[in-house]
Amino acid sequence: MCPGEIAIRVFRACTELGLRTVAVYSEQDTGQMHRQKADEAYLVGRGLPPVQAYLHVPDIIRVARVGAWGAGGWGDHLGSTGRKKVDTVQVGYGLLPGGYGEGIGVADAVPPQENGVDAIHPGYGFLSERADFAQACVDAGVRFVGPPPEVVRKMGDKVEARGIAIAAGDKHGNVVHLYERDCSIQRRHQKVVEIAPAACLDPQLRARLASDAVRIAQQVGYENAGTVEFLVDRDGNHYFIEVNSRLQVEHTVTEEITGVDLVQAQLLVAAGRSLPELGLQQDSVRVNGCAIQCRVTTEDPARGFQPDTGRIEVFRSGEGMGIRLDGASAFQGALISPHYDSLLVKVIAHGPDQPSAAAKMSRALAEFRIRGVKTNIPFLQNVLAHPQFLGGAVDTQFIDENPELFHLRPSQNRAQKLLHYLGHVMVNGPSTPLPVKAKAALVEPVPPPVPMGATFDVAMRFLHECPWERLRELRRLVPNIPFQMLLRGANAVGYTNYPDNVIYRFCEVAAANGMDIFRIFDALNYLPNLLLGVEAVGRAGAVVEAALSYTGDVADPTRTKYSLDYYLGLARELVAAGTHILCIKDMAGLLTPAAARLLVGSLRERFPEVPIHVHTHDTAGAAIATLLAAANAGADVVDVAVDAMSGMTSQPSMGALVACARGTPLDTGIALERVFEYSEYWEGARGLYAAFDCTATMKSGNADVYENEIPGGQYTNLHFQAHAMGLGHKFKEVKKAYAEANKLLGDLIKVTPSSKVVGDLAQFMVQNGLSREEAEARADELSFPLSVVEFLQGYIGTPPGGFPEPFRSKVLKDLPRVEGRPGASLSPLDFEALSQELGARDGAPPSPEDLLSAALYPKVYAEFRDFTSTFGPVSCLGTRLFLEGPTIAEEFEVELERGKTLHIKALALGDLNAAGQREVFFELNGQLRSILVRDTQALKEMHVHPKADRSAKGQVGAPMPGEVVEVRVKEGEAVEKGAPLCVLSAMKMETVVTAPRGGTVTRLHVRPGMSLEGDDLIAEIE
DSSP states (O other), X not given: OOTTHHHHHHHHHHHHTTOEEEXXXXXXXXXXXXHHXXXXXXXXXXXXXXXXXXXXXXXXXXXXXXXXXXXXXXXHHHTOSSOOOOEEEEEOOOOOTTSOOOOEEEEEOOOSSSOSOSEEEOTTSGGXXXXXXXXXXXXXXXXXXXXXXXXXXXXXXXXXXXXXXXXXXXXXXXXXXXXXXXXXXXXXXXXXXXXXXXXXXXHHHHHHHHHHHHHHHHHTTOOEEXXXXXXXXXTSOEXXXXXXXXXXXXXXXXXXXXXXXXHHHHHHHHTTOOTXXXXXXGGGOOOOSEEEXXXXXXXXXXXXXXXXXXXXXXXXXXXXXXXXXXXXXXXXXXXXXXXXXXXXXXXXXXXXXXXXXXHHHHHHHHHOEEESSOOSHHHHHHHHHOHHHHHTXXXXXXXXXXXXXXXXXXXXOHHHHHHHHHHXXXXXXXXXXXXXXXXXXXXXXXXXXXXXXXXXXXHHHTSXXXXXXXXXXXXXXXXXXXXXXXXXXXXXXXXXXXXXXXXXXXXXXXXXXXXXXXXXXXXXXXXXXXXHHHHHHHHHTOEEEXXXXXXXXXXXXXXXXTOHHHHHHHXXXXXXXXXXXXXXXXXXXXXXXXXXXXXXXXXXXXXXXXXXXXXXXXXXXXXXXXXXXXXXXXXXXXXXXXXXXXXXXXXXXXXXXXXHHTTSTTOOOOOHHHHHXXXXXXXXXXXXXXXXXXXXXXXXXXXXXXXXXXXXXXXXXXXXXXXXXXXXXGHHHXXXXXXXXXXXXXXXXXXXXXXXXXXXXXXXXXXXXXXXXXXXXXXXXXXXXXXXXXXXXXXXXXXTTOOOTTXXXXXXXXXXXXXXXXXXXXXXXXXXXXXHHHHHHHSSOOOHHHHHHHHHOHHHHHHHHHHHHHHOOXXXXXXXXXXXXXXXXXXXXXXXXXTEEEEEEEEEEEEEOTTSEXXXXXXXXXXXXXXXXXXXXXHTTSOOOOBOOTTOTTEXXXXXXXXEEEEOOOTTOEEOXXXXXXXXXXXXXXXXXXXXXXXXXXXXXXXTTOEEOTTBEEEEEO
């Protein structure tokens, strides 16, 4: 059935009988285990395709005639207790459509004639039912272990059946039945699970089946082992289907319940022994318990049982009492090719009854660890656990009538995926590029940031971890401290507009996952956007903290646009809407002590019952004075940063504020010693991210922020980008251009995403050498950045005082404009449709959290899912390992979960192979593991078949590994949706690849005879 599986079975029986063995193999099977299990091995079908090689009868007969030597007779040695030099030739395996794999065995004790063997065992494949092959053996003077050619000829073709009765006969007219097997659990006429004996079979019906099987065998003079197949209906009627004149794949369950070695019996009968001489008389055959066989195959049940190919990276079998394994090339490092059947190993469980045998089988399958290729084990586990199966009342429609069998529990495979990630980093460098060449500190603190607000997409995009999982874990670890996040009003945690129902659902789910306080802001202080956020958070039952995004200088009477009255008016609207807390959000650090006293004092006077929260940045170095002034004016909460992370464009120092307030009415009550300890921890954590530290280029803050008004985070980014592009000496020009761009856009509040609009325009002006006046004068002819155009269209709201004219009209010309709140005109998102789409793509229904991640960041979420399906939970890795990977000979531990810890040692990097891969060697929990990693740099210089981009609708990828049998279209040809593009063949399964959309085939990437891997690009359609 699988390459060499039955061959090895025959070898073992021959060895126990004192016979030597010889294997034959195709060129594609040089690495298969059956070659090594035989005493000798010879190549057949040189130059032929894989299937035809094993069907090359002349080569097989040639090996049988001259491939071995010895002395003595076949029958002589089978009866001897001493071990003689006798030989058995076993021909590996082939496959024809509709047939099983060939496991052809040739058993001999070479007589002193020209032929080198005495007998050929045909296994249970297609050749075993070919009368011409049996005749060719006889004509060559070689015994055919099976019925005579004339009997094989009478038997006809094979057809699947439900009730199965086994008949065994010898040359002396004796026929014995070995009871029945139930093979009802089938899929597309392929057996999946086999059971012996059949449960729920009426004893009288069992007797009739056995009697009819014996009569059929006697009528045709049947010799050797065979199977008579019957179909039994619900009324107990049975119908003859056919006789399979061979050993069958599921013969193992019969052996288990009867104790009869069928292969040895075949060999002995072929040597002339009678059944009574073998102890096989009907009265002595008894059924002992129940046996179940599961065929573990390299097929993916989630994709319609498509065959999978590749290299087995890990193989660990399930064993123990009551478990038997029959396999061949199931071992670490084995290559599963598309040329033959997908069977990997047969697992046979034996117990006193069907439920106990099923329990043993379930336990054994759960112990299997097969990595590198997909298997059907999750599907088999569902079958074994199904109540209908355990009750024994199953029929041939069982799989079709129980679609829940395909609700598969995905394999976690965490350890191997993490090895793939570590290997990828060792070969190709960090998955998140390091801006500067600085080594991470050799410490391992565990930073616990709350992954919401601005870090929501960062968690998926760069850290490759789920922000929701991190939030839940932090909530579990820190149950007694309120968590706060930023909510961009109508933009949630994204950078675009979303339908209202997305905002409401996000707030609801975030609160359910442990978020307490939502700091709601809008980049333009656009009231309709703010009010939507306030209402959404309120409905979720969380704390509403509405923010006043600050710019300008309320203490300067000459700056009238963002005056004290403006902020008091906005605060009045927010308090009326029901905010629980008011926040002053000063992202650029523009709030001076005088402005803080005025604004906070005025808010405290107007809203004495509403808590006031002040957030600022220390870019100019005056933030401590500002916070003290705000606190004295009535602020209840101020934001600081731990000393090791404070200053410059960050928040002011926690230690400095605590020290300045000590002994005053503002005394925080926090011990400075605790602050220092806390800072020391974070100093170590900061060292882990040395490659990203802004101090690589920025050495201090700058009070010129009062002029350019660049927000803290953006200031750092712009500074770093300028140096990365070799324009560090022009950063002064960038800052000046930022101030000019701000004026050109009408003096905006600069918070994400409005700050990006100003920054993009500033860089555009510097790159094109434009002053503000020139940019405004030539606005109707310049191609401005997309963010600028969309801002002017109204996609992020309306700024205070409206849009700048005539600049807006010149830029937009006839482009559409958004009136009112941008999200108000969007149709509600169909969460049910999105859920079905994600479920179809990912193979499992998404959680409410995953559904929201996909709604907010469709592309980022898809990339995150692809990453985690390949590399697993990288959040388990320490920061240094995540960023840089391990060094050779480094040993470390990775805790997957409580009580499950991996012990890993990086051993070596291999040389580049012809496929552009390097083999990376690890030791995992004391066992050697190796993985193949593509060297992306080397691949640039090699020709490698491109992969289809799943996000590109016009790219068609291979749904499974296989060989291109036929190409049905040409480049330039117009195709309709669903039109056949090509035909792939793998493991006796042909798949027609169809066009996912209508259009023109602009490029074909395949030709007949080409071997493809999964997702290899087949065609491009426009």
